[in-house]
Amino acid sequence: MTPPVRAGVLAAILTLIADQASKLWLLHVLDIPHNGAVSVTPFFDLVLAWNPGISFGWFQSESPAAQIILMVVKAAAVIALAVWMARSRTWLATVALGLIIGGAVGNGIDRFAYGAVVDFALFHVQIGERIFQWYVFNLADVAIVAGVAALLYDSLLGVPAAKAP
Secondary structure (H helix, E strand, C coil): CCHHHHHHHHHHHHHHHHHHHHHHHHHHHCCHHHHCCEEEECCEEEEEEEECCCHHHCCCCCCHHHHHHHHHHHHHHHHHHHHHHHHCCCHHHHHHHHHHHHHHHHHHHHHHHHCCEEEEEEEEEEECCEEEECCCECHHHHHHHHHHHHHHHHHHCCCCCCCCC
């Protein structure tokens, strides 16, 4: 295993551990299902939102068939990303792919264990009497977005990979 691939695998494992640990803490230590939302700052709350769909709540369906289809698509995507990661030539792209894989597996575990993804982070701002809020998300979602942003940076502005002989 090359050093960049090791870094990608490590990124995936650390992402998965952080994601699942945060969700288990939220559900079983903070007991947010029983205790309700927690205001952390004037603009950030911990809430519980079960997302049976994909990112940003798209394609929500609680039917078992839809959940199976989402799991199959997610498994295929993780396999494709792992192959890409194994062939990646830059450290940044490899770590980015690891972040995406770790996040996808973390959300996949939720879907398998609970039938929906555990989302809990909510940013909001009040302007006058109106409250504007972002989608509720989790650490897996953060890792996926950061991974995609790093891939875009690497492909558009990153240092070109060394040419193969």
